[in-house]
Amino acid sequence: KNELFWNKVRESQLSESFAAVRLARAHLASVLRAFAAPVMEASLQAGDPARARPVLHADEHNNALWMRVPAGAAAAVRARVKELGGIHPLDRFGKPEPGEYSTPEVEAALQTYRFVCHAASRAVADQLRALAGDLQPRLAALTSAATLALVAVALERHVSEALRLGWCFPELVHGVSASGCASEEQGGGEGMGDETPTPGSRDEAPTPGSTPLPGSENDLSFQGLWPYWLDGRAASTVPASFDLSGAFLLTGPNMAGKSTTLRSTAAAALLGSCGLMVPAARARLPYLDAIMLRNFSADAPLEGRSSFAVEMTEVRYVLEDVSPRSLVLVDELCRGTEVQAGSALAGAFVERLDASGCRAVFATHLHALLDLPLRLRNTRRMRMEVLQGPDGRLRPTLRMLPGECTQSLALEVARDSG
Structure with a gap:
């Protein structure tokens, strides 16, 4: 003292x-x-x-x-x-x-x-x-020097840890073209032993009113992307590989990896856009003017608004700010209302994203969305793979593939959760 x-x-x-x-x-x-x-x-x-x-x-x-x-x-x-x-x-x-x-x-x-x-x-x-x-008199210079030293230390530690974990520096492509359509996707790897595809999953079918467009060198591309909170070298980590120039309409059951894919993509895009290393084997990033991740919302009782009202407000913000150079990642929109109206609203939102020319991934459990006659040019249907093992149980592989999936693992998840 x-x-x-x-x-x-x-x-x-x-x-x-x-x-x-x-x-x-x-x-x-x-x-x-x-x-x-x-x-x-x-x-x-x-x-x-x-x-x-x-x-x-x-x-x-x-x-x-x-x-x-x-x-x-x-x-x-x-x-x-x-x-x-x-x-x-x-x-x-x-x-x-x-x-x-x-x-x-x-x-x-x-x-x-x-x-x-x-x-x-x-x-x-x-x-x-x-x-x-x-x-x-030298305060401005000292402050700048201290800030630069702090940034240098942070960068050195980032690179050191990222190299230890096997991360890579992305290729930054700052071209002006950002309105191309989705290119052919890379598969997720080999199957799981004797497991076979199950009913409820099918390969990609043409979206009504859509025309296939070639891929672009300005695609947002990841080869071997894994969640930043996992060890990419662990046998249990499933990497994802895909090229994104338009939008994905992503379907899949619970616990199949949709939300993880969105968060991993957002984190990698943000890190790469800042010039930092990303958790992937290879990555190519175009210029992005915005990275918008919209996942689950809570209600706002003090404002007298339900979780669905908050969700709709957030969607309005996205539509006001989106541009052909934006990356938009939306997880389970309209989950807070009934299926028919929710599917219609989600479909309208997907059409707006598609028309904007942005890069987007829209993950949903609203399977009725797949049957709507949406006007889409730049959107491709993707699914989270689910296979049936020799014991008859459905197992998600955590791989994203072209196509659609209407299966549900809700009962299995509930049973495994006790």
């Missing part, structure tokens, strides 16, 4: 002040030892139990070191205190402390110690104020 000034300035700048503090501290320790040691020795000789033995303690409120003698201490202990000139010290209000003991020598040494500590604190404060005045 008294010596908080250490290591704030070089000792060579205030050598006399610091030497005075050390000298006063040593003298205080000496007189305390001369008073406390005989008293504690008398207590041990008298056979006082632990709870009745004198204790030397620091009183933070009074900024003092005093001897506390419990009421159960032996008479010989109190006699020894009296022989040594023990007194009841005064607290910060000038009132005696009946349960505490000190000596005039201890009080004098304590007062000297407090005085030199206060003087040293004032000297350090004056030294720092003088230094601040000297640095004031």
